[in-house]
Amino acid sequence: MPSNLDPEVAQRLRRNEAGLVPAIVQEHGTGEVLMLAWMDDEALHRTLTTGRATYWSRSRNEYWVKGQTSGHFQHVKAVALDCDGDSLLITVEQTGAACHTGNHTCFFTPLEVTG
Template sequence: MFDCDSLKYDANGLVPAIAQDHRTGEVLMLAWMSAASLRKTLEEGRVTYWSRSRASFWTKGESSGHVQRLVEVRVDCDRDCLLLLVEQTGPACHTNRRSCFYTAIRDGAEVEIMAPSEA
């Protein structure tokens, strides 16, 4: 069994977790996980993050229905970042876009590259 405590957490006991669509490779979002939220994710198969603003667990899609089913967790070489391969139901972003990364910087200007309806 994977030892969640073997990761290098920051001073707040958190590690960044990047959610990526397991089929397309599209990066959907970045959030934070504690050892406890990672354990919960591994046990239940539904991705649970640690909400820094609420200081509590945040199971993705709990209120919106836009859940993330865990397919695989990957640990980076420094053991201080996670890549979560997920099956995303609906949009991943709270702005109702498929990905949180919908703003590009092109020629020094910000450009929205994904409309909310493109979820």
């Protein structure tokens, strides 16, 4: 799919077989990890140019702006590409819950470590 993403940024991305890169979303100020989402080149371009977190929905096969239907927006403060180019860190100011369950973060289910 064509994108307006800066070619220098696009060249650094290492996408999976579906053309996507995982985006780890972290809350500005607290550092709390809120969620994991997926971006293609166009979603990243939209995020960088609008300041509103835009992702690719694998289940709906469409772009979605976080908060567009829920009102729980993510206002982007920073975007960083990891050293291998295969994941993104999106730092946001979160309005309301990040998780579709209504929880502030998607990571609310602890697992027992026994080793």
